[in-house]
Amino acid sequence: MRIAAAMGLVGLAFIPLAGQAADDSVIERGRYLTRAADCYVCHTAEGGAAYAGGRPLKTPFGTIYGTNITPDDETGIGLYSEEDFYRALHAGEARDGHQLYPAMPYTTYRLLTREDTNAIYHYLMSLEPVEHEAPDSELNFPFNQRWGLVFWNLLFLESGSFEPNPERSETWNRGRYLATALGHCGECHTPRGFMGQTQEDKYLGGSNLGRIWPPDITPQALAERGWTPDKLASYLSLGLSRLGAANGEMFPAVIHGTRYLTDADLDALISYLLTGVETPKTPSETIASADPKQAEGDPAPARLTYMNLCSGCHRSNGEGIPHTIVPLTSNSTLRLEDPHNLIAVLLDGIPLQDFPGHARMQAMPGYAQQLDDSQMAELVNYLRTTWGGQPGDVSVDDVAELRRSEARSAE
Known part of the structure; x- marks a missing residue:
């Protein structure tokens, strides 16, 4: 579920009145x-x-x-x-x-x-x-x-108020306030118990809310997927970076929210989110492509599927088109251990998205009608092993379950 707030975000311009x-x-x-x-x-x-x-x-x-x-x-x-x-x-x-x-x-x-x-x-x-x-x-x-x-x-519902950590810097404490109080990142990115409560011992560890699951954004998980301070800054302020474009509930969160953060607050938030890890290297340095032969089945049909359906936009080498088509070579979604979001995107597609500035991501069609479960699993495994550094162990059953869940939610 998208966590609601008792407030509005972007408002009509305030017209000053005399005496105010x-x-x-x-x-x-x-x-x-x-x-x-x-x-x-x-x-x-x-x-x-x-x-x-x-x-x-x-x-x-x-x-x-x-x-x-x-x-x-x-x-x-x-x-x-x-x-x-x-x-x-x-x-x-x-x-x-x-x-x-x-x-x-x-x-x-x-x-x-x-x-x-x-x-x-x-x-x-x-x-x-x-x-x-x-x-x-x-x-x-x-x-x-x-x-x-x-x-x-x-x-x-716990009592108490925000308490700064005296052992941390003013910048880090400001970032923690932005993430935990104002931005309430944990409401989406923390798994929930059977009564809907957040599991605080797994804070920011990712959840299964919605069609596109909020991923693990703990410092180590972000670093392992290649997120650096500059890439997070680009993502949170523009919705775009070399690691991908904001999608699902993160797109409106950026467009109506984080893009308006001051430079100081943006730096503070990133400082908090990347706490305790060394500055991560670029994705190409930290995540080596796995051998496509590790994927279940013959990778040749999947490569052909990729060339027929995907290469026209993402290019045969996965580099995409700047400001229009995200690259796959450094894509954070491909690097997630759980393939859920990648499967969901390939099934459902992504609508056209206008980002701050002049960037516009073209609409990506869904392939639920063009690919059967076996073909979809082969394509997912090809993408994960070629550019995600993940094993090619996605099964036909994995795809079928997401296909059924979407059908149930549409009823």
């Missing part, structure tokens, strides 16, 4: 913080008004809809006070007292400082009200019983 000059800086800071908090995506329906809610958030327990967080009195948060808003973000409790579902990550936002929470509140209250009632959530029993969240919170 002293508040302008607070509102502008609030706008920056809501962007850093990655909130716009969950509270804006496709084709709908910004922040007016209605976006469906599919979870293992049913569908939750992002709420209206414009300052409309009837359908939004127009009647919320600073204290009401703070309680929603820190305790998961709405103004009328009902419990919020933890798809709104109050378990993480509880780490936000009061100053930051207030700034976000004043930014949201400066926006144009939009009258729009978001649909009611559609959760399976017993998860549709909100009173049960009282007990969930007793088990999993």
Whole structure:
């Protein structure tokens, strides 16, 4: 599930009014913080008004809809006070007292400082009200019983606030605050238990939420896939790097969120994410291509499939086209130990994506109709062994399961 937030991300321009000059800086800071908090995506329906809610958030327990967080009195948060808003973000409790579902990550936002929470509140209250009632959530029993969240919170909602590590630098602590509180990276990138709680002993170790699984972004895992500070900076600010393009839920997270981070905050976030590892070498130096003969079956048919379907864009040597087609020779998805995301992309394709600047990734077609499970497994193994440094052990059953899961979600 895409983790929702009780905030918006990118807003309508604030028009200063006479006598409010002293508040302008607070509102502008609030706008920056809501962007850093990655909130716009969950509270804006496709084709709908910004922040007016209605976006469906599919979870293992049913569908939750992002709420209206414009300052409309009837359908939004127009009647919320600073204290009401703070309680929603820190305790998961709405103004009328009902419990919020933890798809709104109050378990993480509880780490936000009061100053930051207030700034976000004043930014949201400066926006144009939009009258729009978001649909009611559609959760399976017993998860549709909100009173049960009282007990969930007793088990999993910790108290306390963000505490800097005195043994770390100011930059590192700022990066940790951005990742753990504002950016709430762990809400997607940390595996969850059977009750939906994050497994903190596996923090940032990757999860199986959504069609494209959030990968392991612990420092060592990032380094092993070839991520360096400069490549992470490019990815988080532009959505692109030599290691690939933002896809799935990361695309809107970059477009509406991390691209707006200041240089200082971007450096701080990267410092935290790459903590404890030596500066990794480039992917070509750290990950040697495996022998294609290791792949299950004869690699020759897979090479022919690649040349027929993929080489026109990615080139026969896998180098791609700058700013248009990502290279495969250094692609991070190919280097993931679990082939799930690679299989999903080959089955489903990727829509056309416009990135900041002049880069535009062409749409990639899905090949679910053109390739059967055996052909798909051969192609996946070819890509993983040729450019991913991974074993060619993807089976027909692996492909079939992802094909079935997509069919089930479409029902």
